[in-house]
Amino acid sequence: GESVGLHLPTLSVQEGDNSIINCAYSNSASDYFIWYKQESGKGPQFIIDIRSNMDKRQGQRVTVLLNKTVKHLSLQIAATQPGDSAVYFCAASLQAAGNKLTFGGGTRVLVKP
Amino acid sequence: GAVVSQHPSWVICKSGTSVKIECRSLDFQATTMFWYRQFPKQSLMLMATSNEGSKATYEQGVEKDKFLINHASLTLSTLTVTSAHPEDSSFYICSGDSTEAFFGQGTRLTVV
Numbered sequence: 001g002e003s004v005g006l007h008l009p010t011l012s013v014q015e016g017d018n019s020i021i022n023c024a025y026s027n028s029a030s031d032y033f034i035w036y037k038q039e040s041g042k043g044p045q046f047i048i049d050i051r052s053n054m055d056k057r058q059g060q061r062v063t064v065l066l067n068k069t070v071k072h073l074s075l076q077i078a079a080t081q082p083g084d085s086a087v088y089f090c091a092a093s094l095q096a097a098g099n100k101l102t103f104g105g106g107t108r109v110l111v112k113p
Numbered sequence: 114g115a116v117v118s119q120h121p122s123w124v125i126c127k128s129g130t131s132v133k134i135e136c137r138s139l140d141f142q143a144t145t146m147f148w149y150r151q152f153p154k155q156s157l158m159l160m161a162t163s164n165e166g167s168k169a170t171y172e173q174g175v176e177k178d179k180f181l182i183n184h185a186s187l188t189l190s191t192l193t194v195t196s197a198h199p200e201d202s203s204f205y206i207c208s209g210d211s212t213e214a215f216f217g218q219g220t221r222l223t224v225v
Contacts, residue, residue: 036216041204041219043206043216043218089156098162098210099211101157101159101208102159103157103158
């Protein structure tokens with residue numbers, strides 16, 4: 001079955017620096033990936049997504065990289081701000097099976113002033 | 114687009130009672146919605162897929178008789194936790210079946 005995992009449970013970063021969060025997935029058939037941000041007591045908030053026919057996608061201050069060869073994706077946050085402090089999850093799905101997501105374990109990002 | 118509203122945001126109930134959580138799609142018609150559960154400091158785990166007008170599909174290990182799902186309209190899915198016990202205390206979250214899978218704000222259930 002699908003499993004998605006993260007390498008680092010907690011990431012401390014200085015305000016203004018760039019953050020990189022990594023994620024590995026196990027099902028090579030996964031073809032859609034999403035990064036979510038979750039603040040305490042709230043539901044996940046969509047950040048950025050990428051399909052398997054791409055290897056990079058950029059948003060506002062965020063970039064997602066996908067390496068299908070090693071089944072790895074990462075989220076890069078540029079110029080990290082205090083408001084970026086949260087838990088970040090990656091999720092994967094096989095779109096032929098619907099939008100049912102399998103989530104990674106989560107990485108807590110702590111931004112130090 | 115694809116806004117999902119969940120209610121209540123938190124609930125405390127006594128052990129043995131039942132609790133209903135509502136998930137509404139506000140700007141789209143949801144033939145399918147997903148229910149997740151999240152324990153403290155853990156990730157989201159899919160519980161079931163709610164299908165409009167038909168039975169829900171439950172993930173392995175999730176008791177369908179304990180977690181009753183009703184999806185009678187294209188805008189509303191409900192999850193009822195029956196005969197709740199303290200171990201059911203968790204954060205329950207629903208999402209719509211859109212590509213970006215927008216989530217509701219979650220319901221914090223505490224069973225005492």
